[in-house]
Amino acid sequence: MDPAVLRDDMVDSLEHESKGCLRSDRLSVAMREVPREAFVGEDRGAYADRPFERLGTRVLAPSTVARLVEALDVYEGDSVLVVGAGVGYTAAVVAELAGEHNVHAIDIARRLVVEARGNLAEAGYDGVLVDRRNGAEGLAEYAPYDRILLEAAAVSPPSALVDQLADDGRLVMPHGAGDQHLVVVEDGEITERLGGVAFQPMLVEGEQADTVERNRTRREDREFARRNAEGRTGWEQGWIDWDDGSGR
Template sequence: MEPAVLRDDMVDSLEHEAKAVVRSDQVSVAMREVPRHEFVEDDRGAYADTSHRCLGTRVLAPSTAARLLEALDVEADHTVLIVGAGVGYTAAVAAEIAGSCNVHALDIARSLVLEARSNLADAGYGEVLVDRRDGADGLPEYAPYDRILLEAAAVRPPDALLDQLDDDGRLVMPQGASEQSLTAFDADGEAEELGGVAFAPLLVDGEQVDAVERNRTAREDRERARREAQSRHGWQRDWIDWEDR
């Protein structure tokens, strides 16, 4: 079956009242245009409503991506920052709406940055800028942004991302640790909860799957395992004073 037909079937199912995660014309049209098979190795499986694994990260199911995009409410010519680019699919849908040159994406894993760049180019969105950065720092060189999407969980929005939001902007993220809610913030930090989600935590440098580590002794390995068992990861660690990082 032709990919365009599979895309239409996929979006039709996401619009159906059984799921009802695609509600707006802009998200519907964009998801029908973006060739999702360029971002998922299994051409036919790309249009099933399931998640996939790639280079140590989860490729969001279409219904999850749709929820994020509907919450983000991107419009034509908006400037958009995607934190946690992954394989690039969400950035591609945002680029279809706002224009490729208006979308910027970050990931902390170099392997995913290269994957996203390649996938976006193959899909026709090569003008999307994808950079390797610590997501909590954002991308201040191109701020302010009308929309910021954080595709990883944190106990609260990183201050740098709120600072990079336009006065009328909107930041969407999974908020929480063990229990998470998809939450939209305005530039003043006022929050609107949009339902439960489950995302991996926002990582800090050294926690990504392709981080370089030196050789450790057996004792260090035991100590590291003990600390890991007793601590949370990245932005789940709400006791850290992130403003002084």
């Protein structure tokens, strides 16, 4: 089936009162324009309203993307930072609203930065800047931002992201640990709570799946345990069956 038809069907379902996650005409038009199949590597499955895993990250369901971007309230010309670029789909939707050269995206995982850049270029949004950064530190070189979207959970608004907001800026993020809520942060304070969500916690340098483990104590403990296990004699290993005479 034509991806454009599938895309329209997806958006229609998100606008239906049973979901009610897509309300604004601007976002409806934007999500009808972005070819989601360019970001997920398939046609029909790209428009199912479900999350899935790719390259060690969760690709958000379309309904979740709609909730996030509705809360972000982006207008043409807004300077936007997306923290947690992932495969790049959310950044593309935001680019439709703000203009691609106004959108910056960062991710802590190098392979996701490469993936997002390629996907955005394929979909026609190569003007979006994607860089590898620690999400909690933001992207100060291009601040201030009118809008910042954090696609990972944190127990408090990261101070660097709050500092990088414009005076009337808006930060949208999943807030909390076990019990999470989507919140809006303005002037350093939570001003709106928009219902429950379930996101992975924000990673710091050294925790991403594609990095060398940086905790030396943990690495050394694991190595010592391996050497100790390999250095045991037969009776310590437990692989000799003394009853069948194999140890004699």
